[in-house]
Amino acid sequence: DGGITQSPKYLFRKEGQNVTLSCEQNLNHDAMYWYRQDPGQGLRLIYYSQIVNDFQKGDIAEGYSVSREKKESFPLTVTSAQKNPTAFYLCASVDRGKAFFGQGTRLTVV
């Protein structure tokens, strides 16, 4: 079954901790994206990667980091420097402009 898999679905983090959100795809797409969704603010781009071993900052990259060591994987680390990390995080792979989204990870800071 092809697609984008995000894990975990729900994640709780204590203040001051780093956490890593997983995103895996088996669609053989080069481009992958991370978005953050907050109520009433739509989707905001955190980081994106056009190819393995390369990535660019999006509009709200501060407090986040990514890696793209494999084509299939684009993990997002939410660091302690992110001041308001509680949100719904969406990963997508893109092929010829069309985005395929995962089911999202809801991160809550407790």
Next chain:
Amino acid sequence: AQSVAQPEDQVNVAEGNPLTVKCTYSVSGNPYLFWYVQYPNRGLQFLLKYITGDNLVKGSYGFEAEFNKSQTSFHLKKPSALVSDSALYFCAVRDREAAGNKLTFGGGTRVLVKP
């Protein structure tokens, strides 16, 4: 810089009536335009896209959208709305000539279809 505006936070429509969700965009070059739908606590699902050619694009579930270059708009339409169309709708744009393939989304419009 590229941007998308969805001027309505929510659209209410009675079942069976026409549905329109508005979207305007701004890009330096020519746009690729997309509509996506999101159901609660889920990822986004692709509805349709405009790349080039015919300004009227037909997509999934009876939705269509019309590209209007002079008004920089890409409104989503459905002739007869269903209760099951109630969801959050996002318009997105990519600048065809820009490097990096950045995909930018609008703020979303919640559609509520009442029986």
